Amino acid sequence: MVVVIGGGCTGLGVAWDLILRGVPVTVVEARELGSGTSGRFHGLLHSGGRYAVTDPVSAKQCRQENEVLRRIAPSAVESVGGYFVSVDDGVESYMRDWIAGTQSAGIPVTEVSVETAIRRLPGLNPRVQRAFAVADAVLKGFELLDLLRVNGERRGVTILTETRVTQVQTVNGQVSGISVRTKDGERRIPCDAVVNAAGPWAGQVAQLFGERVQMELSSGLMLIYSNRMVPSVVNRLAPPGDGDIVVPHGRTVILGTTEVPQVDPEPPEPTRESAEYLQSLGQAMFPEMNRWRILRAFVGVRPLFEGNGVVPQSRVSRDFTVVDHGRQGGLQGAFSVMGGKWTTFRLMGERTADVVVEYLHQSSPSISAHTVLEPDAPREKHSASSTICECERVSEAQLLDQMAEPFDNWRTRTWFAMGPCQGTMCAHRAVSLRMQYTDVEGGLDELTNLRRERERGVRPVAWGTNARELALTEALSCQTLAEGVAHDHLR
């Protein structure tokens, strides 16, 4: 049995590829699925255009995986299309390289007239010089994680959440098991191999089996705007930099991102300065963006691998790396997979599973590129129809169907508390529903945690109307619901 450490897209991708080859797998996730970077990304299924000049291998992989994911997970992909638009002077030579790069990576590109681009993308900078349509799409991350969970479990993957790996045990220089900690205590799980798919925490997890892998972490800020102000993905046609992509997502759009080196795998708090900086960059493409209503800011941490003398087993791109530690003279049966993108998670799973099955002396080939991820059957256990979250139109029945899930999964699976009011009007109703139907203790703690988490993202963008709304939110929580809220800063 193989243990995969980390329940983000990489870990679930590895588990999915392994189980399809008949290898028993257990995924161990310290928190909830998608609680790391996989739940904090930009939502873009790359066409490959972004990497056409800087990383041709990655560009080609993105193009291929873009096609694969549309085929195997159509419900998690929204085919909105994308545009690369040039708004800067002096990028002609980059543009030439970009066109050549897309051609050699086989990325379909169609030039559209400036008038067409402006008509299709309301609010686009009228100074746009050229525009190219590509096959960018929206990747619904939480939906795809859920598809991987449902299909994996159906085929026999065991998924343990809120379970932290604390130790990797060995016998004669080979992996023999892991120790995990849950709220109920410590226990041991025997296994033949471990795959470290812990994203930004991969360096820490590698230390559990005595390896030192050096991560090159960087955080990226994103701003979410209320209303779908842009119908398609829009990329700034210039060397990749900060604030150069806008992605429509559900009823919102997301502007991103930045790249700030950091040491800690935990995402830092977004700051007002960085939010203002990012928005000013977005205005190069959409000058009126500063008048769009911002919902919140959030930060993700890129799990890139620095190297540190470790020779990768598979270096199909500079962007992702698979290491067989046993082959490096380290622990037999220990593997790490680092870096990459959401768009290429399946390929990362395939390449990692290739080396794991070889270690296990098996020869079954990967079939994940051709196996459709079937959606879960609709549950419809409950028929109550009153609306709990007005912003995202989440009904009582939808939440009742998720009753056994942790509170945070209600948010990521139904989208409740994600809309304009950010849970102000619905969170207490959801909690009272939970307390009414389950014997879960600590409902008020859940409410407080949700409010804190939502507030973290709202505070950095609390300017103008947003600041007034934050004051209203806090007044409602504090006075109407008698919740304790620190509001000194609003005085």
Ligand SMILES: Cc1cc2nc3c(=O)[nH]c(=O)nc-3n(C[C@H](O)[C@H](O)[C@H](O)COP(=O)(O)OP(=O)(O)OC[C@H]3O[C@@H](n4cnc5c(N)ncnc54)[C@H](O)[C@@H]3O)c2cc1C
């Ligand atoms: C700002 C930003 C924007 C991005 N935008 C895009 C985009 O638009 N398109 C795209 O394709 N890619 C994008 N990416 C890249 C993509 O999001 C990441 O490459 C991907 O999500 C990494 O997933 P992962 O599974 O490797 O890591 P994670 O999702 O972080 O998963 C690692 C998991 O390991 C768990 N873990 C850690 N330690 C332990 C332990 N001891 N025991 C058990 N579990 C443990 C963590 O809790 C975590 O859930 C973006 C990245 C960033 C930072």
